Amino acid sequence: MPDVAGFRRVAEQATGKQVREVRVHDAQVLRGIGADAFERALRRRFFAEPRRHGKWLLIPTAAAANASAAPPTLLVHFGMTGNLQWCAHDEELHAHDRVVFDFAAGELRYRDMRKLTGIHLAREQAEVDGLLADLGPDAQRIDAAEFDSRLTRTRRRLKPALMDQSVLAGLGNICADEILWRARINPNRSTAELSDGDLGRLHREMREMLRVAVRAGRIPDGASWLTGHREEPDRRCPRCSSALRRLRIGGRSTLFCPVCQPG
Ligand SMILES: [Zn+2]
Known part of the structure; x- marks a missing residue:
């Protein structure tokens, strides 16, 4: 979980920025959604403030001004070997970079060797709640x-x-x-x-x-x-x-x- 807190700070670099495109290099890390639908759902969205619950990182998105559908939320689990990297556009792709979110200022890359877990895309709050339903309170916040x-x-x-x-x-x-x-x-x-x-x-x-x-x-x-x-x-x-x-x-x-x- 301390690692996920670190990844949250990496994801923060994308807060308020608009996704230019999403490139899925390995669809095996996507859960319950195909690469095309994933890329389409996130293109031109703005990333909002990320938050952490237990070992999960949640990245809500905000709609582009003219979009009609409710903005989805990314739920990222890192398993044993996953991490997030903020990279310059010209930085060479790592062999384990599975998904790249491209912004004007740089790229957010989901890097994972073993692909034990991965990335969910919840289209509405009820789906977020469903994915986290079995979790107790966060260890850092429980009284x-x-x-x-x-x-x-x-x-x-x-x-x-x-x-x-x-x-x-x-x-x-x-x-x-x-x-x-x-x-x-x-x-x-x-x-x-x-x-x-x-x-x-x-x-x-x-x-x-x-x-x-x-x-x-x-x-x-x-x-x-x-x-x-x-x-x-x-x-x-x-x-x-x-x-x-x-x-x-x-x-x-x-x-x-x-x-x-x-x-
Ligand atoms: Zn001792």
Whole structure:
């Protein structure tokens, strides 16, 4: 999700600008619409202020002055490998540039290697609502009371609950590990046995971690962050220097400190 916050800032460069044309280089990233219809629907539209919900980026459009149809909204999901780039017209096309939005001032390019997710075009607000209907509140904006009630509504292991986008939207695997480590809570604990103190700490650390990460446009990986040590051969806790442990929880590789985060 911090990445998507960064892509939102990239998309902002197109805000208020009119699309001259859309070039679909690989229609596999389009969801529920063909390349021709996609290009037609967006040509001459103005891009409006983008916003983020969880891992989704929404880019509403405004109609050209003489258009009759309601302006559509782009919903972009980046999967594991997607990103947005703002490029000069003469910058060489990257092999993974799938869709290019051409503006007079430059090009917005959707670049994605694995094409796991992609771009939807919602023609009306009801379609936007439908696509986002299964998502919980955004992790950066949820308040402590709602966080507590949503997280503890069902008895389950904590880490998969944090990553469940219908509980709260935005946290991926590495984010969840970082937050649990900062809050000193074992990822395997049950949501039902968390104390009020645990929940308060978890919410606070999540908000603080996201505040820094969203500003950076990625999860910080400096020496004082767990994430900075994920790929080291001899992984040590940056707080207590104990050997970190790796477990599979809910099918995902989970890194934690057995001393700071006792079970
Ligand atoms: Zn530790």
